[in-house]
Amino acid sequence: MAHGDPPVTPRTFADFWPHYLREHARPATRALHYAGTALSFAAAAPALAFGGWWWAAVPVAGYAFAWSAHLAVERNRPATFRHPIWSLLADYRMFFLWLAGRLAPHLAKAGVAPR
Template identity: 40%
Template sequence: MDPQTFDGYWLGYLAGHSRPSTRLVHYLGLFFAPIAGIVASFLLVWWAFLVIIPLFYLAALLTHPLLEHNSNKPFADRPLWSAIALLRMLALDMTGGLGRQLRRLDGVARPTP
């Protein structure tokens, strides 16, 4: 995996998010929680996003040491690529194409935690 290309980064990102539970918490914490936080700010109280977003982001962050037993640091070094990879992972998971990408990891050296 060459982290200098997006495809290399993508494979590393996918390896770091290989468990379905990790992906689910990331989808909730990094995609759906911000949307819910903004909606709640308009419908409930203005500061709702200040509670919802950090809480769910923290949950997504903790999946790395608690579920994947790795670090999120490799993904934090490239925030734009990380955001693109999250959206790609979510879209592929929702359309049934993620399995093919996960199979690409077979035989590829995975990053050490």
């Protein structure tokens, strides 16, 4: 979706998924998301072990990287603001598909050109 396009209103997660990938078209955006997601998992370990303030680090780690990617790299509005649950699920799906080396076909199907 370009800057002037109206927001997409998906009815299902399956409809949202390609939109999410198009909103993360630049490799640097995805890389910052991967870093934030990995850090949020790393922050979850002490949060589970010790509780307390560690829980605050989990969303801060993930969203700080993701939102900065949208602001500085992709120059679009994070999907989290419109679809928070689907956005979180899509972030995890993108992360684990990337880890498994299986993200490229999903990007291609969504119309995201390899860069």
